Amino acid sequence: MNWNHIVTVYIKELKDSLRDRRTLISMIVVPALVMPVIMIGVGLIMSKIVRQAKQETPSVMIVGGEDSPAVVAALKAEKNAAGEPRFRFVPPGDYKPLISEKKLRAAVEIPAGFEAALQSGQPVQVTLYHYEGEMRSGIAQNALNDFFRTYREKTVEARLTERNLPVALIKPFEVKRQNVAPPEKVGGNLFGGFIPYIIIILCFTGAMYPAMDLTAGEKERGTMETLLCSPVNRSNIVMGKFLMVLTASVATMLMLLVSMTLTTLLGGSLFGSEQAALAQSTVEAKKVMGGFMPTIDPLGIVGLFGMIAPVAVFFSALLLAVSLFAKSYKEAQSYVSPMIVVVIMPAVVGMLPGIELSAKTALIPILNLSLVSKEMLSGVWNWGYIALIFGSSCLYAGAALAYCVRLFNREDVMFRA
Secondary structure (H helix, E strand, O other): OOHHHHHHHHHHHHHHHHOOHHHHHHHHHHHHHHHHHHHHHHHHHHHHHHHHHHHOOOEEEEEEOOOOHHHHHHHHOOEOOOOOEOOEEEOOOOHHHHHHOOOOOEEEEEOOOHHHHHHHOOOOOOEEEEOOOOHHHHHHHHHHHHHHHHHHHHHHHHHHHHOOOOHHHHOOOOOOOOOOOOHHHHHHHHHOOHHHHHHHHHHHHHHHHHHHHHHHHHHHHOOHHHHHOOOOOHHHHHHHHHHHHHHHHHHHHHHHHHHHHHHHHHHHHHHHHHHHHHHHHOHHHHHHHOOOOOOOOHHHHHHHHHHHHHHHHHHHHHHHHHHHOOOOHHHHHHHHOOHHHHHHHHHHHHHOOOOOOOOOHHHOOOHHHHHHHHHHHOOOOOHHHHHHHHHHHHHHHHHHHHHHHHHHOOHHHHOOO
16 A cells, blocks of 8 residues: 555545535535524524414413303403413314314313312312414413413412411422533533434535545546556555545534534524523523533533544445446435435434443444434543444444445446446
8 A cells, every 4th residue: 555646646536526516515515504504593493483482372262161250250361471461262162173273272171060169179170172292282271271270279278268277288398309410411411412413414425425426426527447547556546535535524524513613602692691581580491400501511522523533434435335336426326315314314313212322232333423422422431332332433434444445446346337
């Protein structure tokens, strides 16, 4: 193996690739834009949608309640934090199709004899109808549930007062929830599966177009024969091409890292004050988050890119080998494009709850990277599994690279009719 020849081929391919618009888009433009669009763009859209949904006065239907005027009056008199009516009531009718068609947010069925049952101490049931999974219907259902829970508590307090019993009788103790996990563990648990998912996809797509262009593209342009006629060993040629594909993949990841860092800083300045106000005004948010915002361990980001390095080698060698079978760029696309699904599936599985890192999952390509990245971003460094994953990834990458070199030396592959 002659490194002078390898470097010469690499520089030649690098110059050609930098002139290719598709390579520049996949290597620079896509990773530079994907994180701002996802983290800031989608975040702004989602926050706007949620804010509008919370500000909307939900339309609600009361079914029954003719003989229970007090609870109906209390429900209609319910106000929100701004002092405005909490619900907008519609005339009784067939509520099920209206809720299913999103023309009605929720309905409450008050059974006959509701107030009489309360006065006699008989158990009674109120039914709330809503659209499961629909955000606005869920907000209306939660508001109705809050009203009836408060109404029930007031009824119980009134009964206790009538019997000269303390109200504390029904609430002998309080349960307080306190988060003990540090911010980086919370952030790693929240975003640990999503971040490597994006990095894996961009690592693959960053190597995809250069791999197709340096193999099938050169076959189609008729420049592959000229390169093979040069006084350079084929192993050196394929290594030079491989280094170019690896450069594109690594450059894509580095651009993503820069974009992620800048987006995090910019997003923090944009949303920091709003999130702080939300955390201060929302008691439940304080209980869940423990009074602080989740973060990500910076060393976890470095460890993530260190762990993905052999995966980038594996992707580069595999894509180069698959593209060698194609006679044209279009044919190479038909071979390579379905591989994206194969890459995405293990990454998606790694995001599922209940999938934990073990000796078995540490040997499954891509899935092991997704699982260990979640732990590293949380500040957990299981060095035994990290060594096993890094070693197995290097083994897979070496096998793929050896297979690629072997294919490059086969005439029936290089000049397939």
